[in-house]
Amino acid sequence: MIGIDWGTSSFRAFRLDAEGRVAERRSAPRGILAVEDRKFEEELLRQVGDWISAGENRVLMSGMIGSRQGWVEAPYVAAPAGVAELLTCLVPVLCEGADIRLVPGVTCTDAGGTPEVMRGEETQIIGMLDEIGDSPAIACLPGTHSKWARIEGGWIAGYATYMTGEVFAALRGHTILGRLMRDAPTDLAGFDRGLARAAEPGHLLHHLFGVRTLGLFGRLEEAAAASYLSGLLIGHEVRAALPAGGGAVHLIGAGALCDLYVRAIAAAGGQAQVHGEDAAARGLARLGRAAWT
Amino acid sequence: MIGIDWGTSSFRAFRLDAEGRVAERRSAPRGILAVEDRKFEEELLRQVGDWISAGENRVLMSGMIGSRQGWVEAPYVAAPAGVAELLTCLVPVLCEGADIRLVPGVTCTDAGGTPEVMRGEETQIIGMLDEIGDSPAIACLPGTHSKWARIEGGWIAGYATYMTGEVFAALRGHTILGRLMRDAPTDLAGFDRGLARAAEPGHLLHHLFGVRTLGLFGRLEEAAAASYLSGLLIGHEVRAALPAGGGAVHLIGAGALCDLYVRAIAAAGGQAQVHGEDAAARGLARLGRAAWT
Numbered sequence: 001m002i003g004i005d006w007g008t009s010s011f012r013a014f015r016l017d018a019e020g021r022v023a024e025r026r027s028a029p030r031g032i033l034a035v036e037d038r039k040f041e042e043e044l045l046r047q048v049g050d051w052i053s054a055g056e057n058r059v060l061m062s063g064m065i066g067s068r069q070g071w072v073e074a075p076y077v078a079a080p081a082g083v084a085e086l087l088t089c090l091v092p093v094l095c096e097g098a099d100i101r102l103v104p105g106v107t108c109t110d111a112g113g114t115p116e117v118m119r120g121e122e123t124q125i126i127g128m129l130d131e132i133g134d135s136p137a138i139a140c141l142p143g144t145h146s147k148w149a150r151i152e153g154g155w156i157a158g159y160a161t162y163m164t165g166e167v168f169a170a171l172r173g174h175t176i177l178g179r180l181m182r183d184a185p186t187d188l189a190g191f192d193r194g195l196a197r198a199a200e201p202g203h204l205l206h207h208l209f210g211v212r213t214l215g216l217f218g219r220l221e222e223a224a225a226a227s228y229l230s231g232l233l234i235g236h237e238v239r240a241a242l243p244a245g246g247g248a249v250h251l252i253g254a255g256a257l258c259d260l261y262v263r264a265i266a267a268a269g270g271q272a273q274v275h276g277e278d279a280a281a282r283g284l285a286r287l288g289r290a291a292w293t
Numbered sequence: 294m295i296g297i298d299w300g301t302s303s304f305r306a307f308r309l310d311a312e313g314r315v316a317e318r319r320s321a322p323r324g325i326l327a328v329e330d331r332k333f334e335e336e337l338l339r340q341v342g343d344w345i346s347a348g349e350n351r352v353l354m355s356g357m358i359g360s361r362q363g364w365v366e367a368p369y370v371a372a373p374a375g376v377a378e379l380l381t382c383l384v385p386v387l388c389e390g391a392d393i394r395l396v397p398g399v400t401c402t403d404a405g406g407t408p409e410v411m412r413g414e415e416t417q418i419i420g421m422l423d424e425i426g427d428s429p430a431i432a433c434l435p436g437t438h439s440k441w442a443r444i445e446g447g448w449i450a451g452y453a454t455y456m457t458g459e460v461f462a463a464l465r466g467h468t469i470l471g472r473l474m475r476d477a478p479t480d481l482a483g484f485d486r487g488l489a490r491a492a493e494p495g496h497l498l499h500h501l502f503g504v505r506t507l508g509l510f511g512r513l514e515e516a517a518a519a520s521y522l523s524g525l526l527i528g529h530e531v532r533a534a535l536p537a538g539g540g541a542v543h544l545i546g547a548g549a550l551c552d553l554y555v556r557a558i559a560a561a562g563g564q565a566q567v568h569g570e571d572a573a574a575r576g577l578a579r580l581g582r583a584a585w586t
Contacts, residue, residue, distance in 0.1 A: 112493040114503040115510050145502060160495070161502040163468070170463040175456070200405040202453070203533030204497055205526070209438060209454040210407040217408050233498070240496030 001058040001292065002051055003284025004044070006065035007031050007120055008144075012280065013048045015056060020285030022278065024051075032070050040071040041095055052098050059095075060288040062103040062280065063120035066091065076107035076117060082155040083126060087290055103287060108158045116161055120280070121147045124252050127283030128275050129154055132250055138243060139250045140272075142234075142261045144169075148241040151250075162237040168230060177208065177229060180215035182222040190224030191260060194231020195267045204236050230260065238264040246270040252279045294351040294585065295344055296577025297337070299358035300324050300413055301437075305573065306341045308349060313578030315571065317344075325363050333364040334388055345391050352388075353581040355396040355573065356413035359384065369400035369410060375448040376419060380583055396580060401451045409454055413573070414440045417545050420576030421568050422447055425543055431536060432543045433565075435527075435554045437462075441534040444543075455530045461523060470501065470522060473508035475515040483517030484553060487524020488560045497529050523553065531557040539563040545572045 003014040009031035015024040028047060035043045044059075045052070052059070066074030074091040089104040105119035121141045128139065129151070137151040144166045149159035172178045197207055211229050214220035220228055238261070242249070246269040251258045258274045265272040296307040302324035308317040321340060328336045337352075338345070345352070359367030367384040379396055386393040398412035414434045421432065427446060434440040437459045442452035465471045490500055504522050507513035513521055531554070535542070539562040544551045551567045558565040 110495065110499075110503075112490065112495070114490070114500075115506040115512075116502075117506055117509060160499050162496065162498040163501045164498050166468050167464070167498060167501065170467040171460070174463040174467045175459050197405065197407070202403065202405070203455065203529060205455040205457050205460060205530050206403075206453050206533065207407075208456045208460065209409070210403075213408040213410055216410060219408075236496060237498050240499065 001060060001285075001288045002048055002056050003281055003288060004048075004059060004061040004065070005063050005120060005123070005280040005284070006061055006070075007063040008033055011043075011047060013051075014281040014284065015048075015051055016281065016285045016288065020282065020289060022281050025281075032064050032067070038071070040065065044095070044100075057098045058288065058292055059098050059100040060103065060284050060291065061093075061100065062123035062284060066102040066105060067119055072102060074102040074104045074119075076105040079106050079108035079159065080152070080155040080157045081106050081122065083287065083290060086122065086126070086287060090291055101291060103284075106156055106159075110160060116159060118147055118159065118161070121149070121252075122156060123283035123287065124279040125149055125151065125156055125283070126286055127279035127281065128250060128252055130282070130286075131275060137250055138247060139252060140241070140261060140265075141252045142257050143253060146237060146241075160241065162241060164233050164237045168233050171208065172226060172229060177211045177225070180212060180220075180222055181225040181229075184223035184226070186230075186256070186260070187224040187227040188263075190220070190227035191231035191263065192267070193220075193224075194228040194233075195235040195264055197228075198232050198235025198239060199267070204232075207232055207236075231264070234260060234264045235267065238268045238270070242268050242270050248273060250275055253277060294353060294578070294581045295341055295349050296574055296581060297341075297352060297354040297358070298356050298413060298416070298573040298577070299354055299363075300356040301326055304336070304340060306344075307574040307577065308341075308344055309574065309578045309581065313575065313582060315574050318574070325357050325360070331364070333358065337388070350391045351581065351585055352391050352393040353396065353577050353584065354386075354393065355416035355577060359395040359398060359412055365395060367395040367397045367412075369398040372399050372401035372452065373445070373448040373450045374399050374415065376580065376583060379415065379419070379580060383580075383584055394584060396577075399449055399452075403453060409452060411440055411452065411454070414442070414545075415449060416576035416580065417572040418442055418444065418449055418576070419579055420572035420574065421543060421545055423575070423579075424568060430543055431540060432545060433534070433554060433558075434545045435550050436546060439530060439534075453534065455534060457526050457530045461526050464501065465519060465522060470504045470518070473505060473513075473515055474518040474522075477516035477519070479523075479549070479553070480517040480520040481556075483513070483520035484524035484556065485560070486513075486517075487521040487526075488528040488557055490521075491525050491528025491532060492560070497525075500525055500529075524557070527553060527557045528560065531561045531563070535561050535563050541566060543568055546570065
């Protein structure tokens with residue numbers, strides 16, 4: 001079968017063998033926002049048409065491709081949700097020569113009744129379940145909209161989203177803070193200072209102004225300022241999301257960003273284990289095996 | 294004398310009589326960022342040259358005109374600071390035919406050692422002192438960078454800045470949240486919902502994502518979404534800045550924004566009194582009287 005993780009900004013395809021292992025992989029900066037006129041079928045065939053022609057006609061897709069702006073809108077399954085609930089709500093997509101199905105998203109509401117949404121992360125979490133056993137666990141998927149999920153007995157019991165990555169980009173690109181920043185590789189000392197600041201009393205809206213004043217007084221270099229802001233925001237997120245008493249956090253995502261979250265979680269008294277980006281492939285394989293048997 | 298409150302985006306001039314009352318006023322969207330090639334002397338003469346020619350050759354200026362990007366860089370006086378400390382550090386500005394002086398800014402450090410800066414707000418606070426008596430008080434100057442100051446015995450004892458206004462603009466203009474917003478007059482019901490959300494458990498970075506999901510699920514109208522975001526941010530600011538036990542807050546600023554802060558402070562259990570924008574004129578008059586006698 002073929003597994004596709006198709007998000008807002010990127011397209012990743014996995015050719016999976018009968019045991020669910022990745023036999024071949026492809027990726028392209030062809031997220032759903034990059035596909036003109038919603039020509040998703042053409043895009044899919046352009047990317048993996050040769051695999052389908054060669055006989056892999058079972059295609060399972062997850063991510064924003066199932067959103068209102070995607071190919072077909074898939075529903076949101078209410079948490080708690082596991083493999084069985086996701087399979088019940090798979091959405092078939094009409095496509096000549098292939099049996100395509102979409103994994104639904106997962107929704108929940110927080111204590112105040114405000115809804116939550118995820119699309120794609122549920123499949124990554126499913127892909128990690130085999131590695132973490134049955135004990136209750138915390139999964140964190142850092143990014144534009146970071147997700148922190150509680151995993152209980154193989155189910156996604158609930159989760160919360162933090163807009164950390166997108167807030168960072170908006171503050172850096174469109175506030176006075178960005179004017180004191182110079183593009184540079186991640187400055188770990190600056191990142192750690194941001195983490196330490198996040199641990200101090202005071203609200204994020206106050207801490208942010210310090211990025212400017214430290215620069216103004218020559219106490220934060222332009223090459224370190226973006227890393228400081230990143231540490232400040234990620235530090236706030238981790239301290240808010242980490243359960244009291246710390247505990248182990250299972251990180252799923254790209255290496256460099258996960259490395260920063262490992263630092264932030266350790267600074268906040270937790271421990272992190274990185275599972276890597278292939279969790280999506282493993283989740284698609286597991287759901288696909290169950291869907292087509 | 295002439296008092297000038299010259300900020301980043303606006304220029305306000307007051308012709309003050311011997312008792313410090315505003316005899317005439319002018320304003321223009323000629324903040325320091327709008328003045329090309331730093332031709333501040335020309336701009337000043339264009340705005341109030343006729344007043345100076347008529348004999349008002351004493352000019353006191355406050356605000357960002359005293360910053361590194363302004364006419365002459367004035368120092369920051371360390372808090373606690375009052376009228377005497379500000380007068381000691383007035384900076385003379387060379388200008389043919391006028392005796393021009395700049396009010397210094399005020400700096401302090403928070404508990405974690407991070408510096409704070411203000412320019413212009415110190416003069417507005419001085420202008421409000423006569424109205425509030427000698428008891429300890431809290432002043433709030435809402436805006437792009439909101440200031441919350443502790444006033445003790447006629448001194449600015451300390452203060453903290455919240456980047457609320459600028460964060461609002463960046464989030465609205467440059468994140469996915471803005472896509473679900475339509476320009477509309479302030480929606481007080483939406484604003485109040487944002488305030489209520491700010492009172493719930495959860496970090497701001499999490500609450501922000503709710504602006505999107507409420508819209509996605511049809512529970513927040515596009516015309517109310519910007520007001521909800523505003524209420525959410527101002528609510529977070531007020532709850533972080535308001536001293537435990539509430540108490541009276543003296544608001545200084547423009548009417549419409551102060552009205553929103555009155556609501557936010559009341560929702561958080563405090564009481565607010567609005568002093569209006571002329572606090573700058575009164576502060577300039579008070580400092581000017583002392584400077585030229």
